[in-house]
Amino acid sequence: MKHYKRNASLLLLSLSYLLPISAASLQTETTARAPDPKQQVIDLERQAREATLKRDPEFSERTLSDDYVAITPLGQVINKSDTINARRSGQLRYDSIDVTEMVVRLYGNTAVVTARAEVRGRDLGEEFNGPYRYTRVWVKRNGRWQTVSYQATVTR
Numbered sequence: 001m002k003h004y005k006r007n008a009s010l011l012l013l014s015l016s017y018l019l020p021i022s023a024a025s026l027q028t029e030t031t032a033r034a035p036d037p038k039q040q041v042i043d044l045e046r047q048a049r050e051a052t053l054k055r056d057p058e059f060s061e062r063t064l065s066d067d068y069v070a071i072t073p074l075g076q077v078i079n080k081s082d083t084i085n086a087r088r089s090g091q092l093r094y095d096s097i098d099v100t101e102m103v104v105r106l107y108g109n110t111a112v113v114t115a116r117a118e119v120r121g122r123d124l125g126e127e128f129n130g131p132y133r134y135t136r137v138w139v140k141r142n143g144r145w146q147t148v149s150y151q152a153t154v155t156r
Contacts, residue, residue: 041104041111041138044145048136053094057087063147065139070150073132094121109140116155131155 044063051059060083068080078086086092102115113136120129137149 037106037111037140038104040145041106041113042102044138045099045102045104045113045115045136048147049097049099052097055087055090055093057084060084060087063145065141065146065148068146068148068150071152073152073154092121092123094119096120111138111140111145112136113138117152 047059048063050056060080064080064083066080068083070078070083072078096119098118100116100118102113105112113134115134117132117134118130119132120127122128131154132152133155134150134152136147138145139148140146
């Protein structure tokens with residue numbers, strides 16, 4: 001019986017040393033699995049591109065903030081409902097969007113994305129093709145990223 005108690009004590013002592021290691025490794029695993037905010041925004045940019053090509057209004061409904069404001073290359077100011085309606089009506093169609101030179105800068109719960117895009121598409125039947133630069137601002141609210149602002153500029 002003495003031998004059993006001694007072995008049980010040694011086992012308990014051994015486990016007590018392992019518990020902090022296990023807790024630390026679990027914390028490291030959890031931290032390692034936590035999504036990288038920069039990667040989340042890059043993924044959302046990819047999804048935004050795909051949704052634009054597919055004219056997916058649901059993506060805009062989900063990701064544009066209610067106070068969203070965009071400035072088009074022609075200087076028009078549009079809001080969330082304008083954007084959703086344009087996608088639903090099909091007035092604005094993109095054939096291709098090739099994004100390059102993307103830079104994502106994080107400022108707490110805000111991400112500022114700048115990029116270059118070579119675009120081919122039609123707006124109310126008129127072609128618009130060429131190079132653009134854009135800035136999109138994402139803000140993380142209640143655990144999810146939303147676009148609050150967007151501006152595109154024609155470049156040469």
